[in-house]
Amino acid sequence: MSEFSLDLNEDQLQIQKWVHDFAETVVRPAGHEWDEREETPWPIIEEAAKIGLYSFDFIAQCFADPTGLLLCLVNEEMSWGDAGISLAIFGSTLAVAGIFANGTPEQAAEFIPQCFGTPDDIKLAAFGVSEPDAGSDVSSLKSRAVYDEATDEWVLNGTKTWITNGGLANTHVLVLSVEPELGSRGQASFVVPEGTPGISQGQKFKKMGIRASHTAEVVLEDCRVPGRCLLGGKEKLDERLARAKEGKKTSTQAAMATFEASRPLVGAQAVGIARAAFEYSLEYAKERKQFKRAIIENQAIAFKLADMKTRIDASRLLVHRAAWMARTGKKFENGEGSMSKLFAGETAVWVTEEAIQIMGGYGYVREYPVERWHRDSKIYTIFEGTSEIQRLVISRAISGIHIN
Numbered sequence: 001m002s003e004f005s006l007d008l009n010e011d012q013l014q015i016q017k018w019v020h021d022f023a024e025t026v027v028r029p030a031g032h033e034w035d036e037r038e039e040t041p042w043p044i045i046e047e048a049a050k051i052g053l054y055s056f057d058f059i060a061q062c063f064a065d066p067t068g069l070l071l072c073l074v075n076e077e078m079s080w081g082d083a084g085i086s087l088a089i090f091g092s093t094l095a096v097a098g099i100f101a102n103g104t105p106e107q108a109a110e111f112i113p114q115c116f117g118t119p120d121d122i123k124l125a126a127f128g129v130s131e132p133d134a135g136s137d138v139s140s141l142k143s144r145a146v147y148d149e150a151t152d153e154w155v156l157n158g159t160k161t162w163i164t165n166g167g168l169a170n171t172h173v174l175v176l177s178v179e180p181e182l183g184s185r186g187q188a189s190f191v192v193p194e195g196t197p198g199i200s201q202g203q204k205f206k207k208m209g210i211r212a213s214h215t216a217e218v219v220l221e222d223c224r225v226p227g228r229c230l231l232g233g234k235e236k237l238d239e240r241l242a243r244a245k246e247g248k249k250t251s252t253q254a255a256m257a258t259f260e261a262s263r264p265l266v267g268a269q270a271v272g273i274a275r276a277a278f279e280y281s282l283e284y285a286k287e288r289k290q291f292k293r294a295i296i297e298n299q300a301i302a303f304k305l306a307d308m309k310t311r312i313d314a315s316r317l318l319v320h321r322a323a324w325m326a327r328t329g330k331k332f333e334n335g336e337g338s339m340s341k342l343f344a345g346e347t348a349v350w351v352t353e354e355a356i357q358i359m360g361g362y363g364y365v366r367e368y369p370v371e372r373w374h375r376d377s378k379i380y381t382i383f384e385g386t387s388e389i390q391r392l393v394i395s396r397a398i399s400g401i402h403i404n
């Protein structure tokens with residue numbers, strides 16, 4: 001049996017450094033511009049594809065890491081550079097997680113490479129669950145998938161909202177209701193491949209933060225996809241629906257399986273933003289002089305920084321534990337995935353606000369990145385399950401009681 005260690009291995013350290021260099025030299029310097037432009041940063045995505053950072057092979061290498069930590073390290077470094085740009089580059093991985101969690105190996109082999117394309121022909125992907133009337137309550141999805149036996153096709157109708165890369169993506173992975181009366185147990189995930197008629201982009205949203213990341217509605221109007229686009233296959237779905245109708249326990253629900261796999265990664269992004277703000281405000285506090293001494297020489301400032309660092313490290317440990325558990329097949333008995341996202345998300349909001357406080361007026365203006373990091377951090381208590389929903393998951397898991 002190997003000794004317990006929190007050390008990263010050589011491969012992880014090497015990739016962490018490679019990604020950090022890209023984040024430092026390409027992503028961080030572009031953060032302000034793309035936040036102001038509020039557009040998808042194509043030149044940066046192209047750079048990432050050129051060096052192999054945005055590619056099927058790299059993501060496959062990350063998923064294959066037996067410790068589960070590699071993708072967290074990558075997400076942390078990229079968000080340290082800029083969370084909006086990082087999400088523009090890695091937004092596709094949520095769709096990949098959806099295919100990976102719900103699809104057969106054949107479907108993964110067919111559809112996951114299509115989420116990335118090649119450096120000469122870059123593709124993006126999107127994962128869509130949320131609807132105008134179904135946010136936290138994913139059991140109430142109204143969009144429908146109806147099977148057409150004559151043509152072996154699924155006919156998709158409805159509107160998805162708040163979708164990262166929605167409409168812009170080449171491949172969409174969407175969760176729809178097949179049997180609405182069964183709630184989330186009557187839902188399934190579908191791939192809508194590039195060029196499928198009947199899918200279009202609705203409204204594009206103007207946001208508070210992560211503004212380099214595209215967020216929009218996705219509209220489905222009699223959108224027909226072949227039978228093989230139902231993730232997991234029809235036989236498995238029919239079995240699951242039959243069990244649900246008999247009132248028996250069913251295996252994983254489509255949307256939940258994806259979120260369980262991705263929550264530690266979202267937590268890692270929040271850690272990256274918090275670390276950026278901590279490092280920046282620490283340096284500032286050492287240099288800024290008031291009353292003839294550096295402001296860090298005041299406990300009021302130094303203790304803030306001590307608390308910021310402590311909470312960031314605690315967040316990372318929760319994130320790494322959850323990622324390691326997920327990769328090594330350990331069950332989340334106490335909502336560990338939710339804990340990691342909850343704590344890291346709230347830490348990022350708190351740390352970035354404290355960083356603004358430490359920098360005073362300089363923290364509040366757009367010439368400096370800290371106010372942007374604060375705006376970027378807020379989404380981490382909202383998407384992929386709000387903080388309240390994470391607390392519901394944890395409290396139900398630890399109590400065995402259906403807390404409302």
Ligand SMILES: Cc1cc2nc3c(=O)[nH]c(=O)nc-3n(C[C@H](O)[C@H](O)[C@H](O)COP(=O)(O)OP(=O)(O)OC[C@H]3O[C@@H](n4cnc5c(N)ncnc54)[C@H](O)[C@@H]3O)c2cc1C
Pocket residue numbers: 094127128129130134135136137161162163164165207215379382383384385386387388389392404
């Ligand atoms: C920038 C951005 C990107 C996004 N990207 C995606 C994406 O790619 N794919 C996707 O599917 N979705 C995406 N979303 C949607 C996101 O996941 C939802 O916004 C989120 O799940 C919350 O849903 P809602 O906004 O409808 O809020 P609501 O569910 O209406 O919640 C409103 C408030 O009520 C609280 N609340 C609700 N129910 C309970 C309860 N039972 N107990 C206690 N409190 C409760 C919530 O915590 C929240 O504070 C994105 C959202 C944004 C803003």
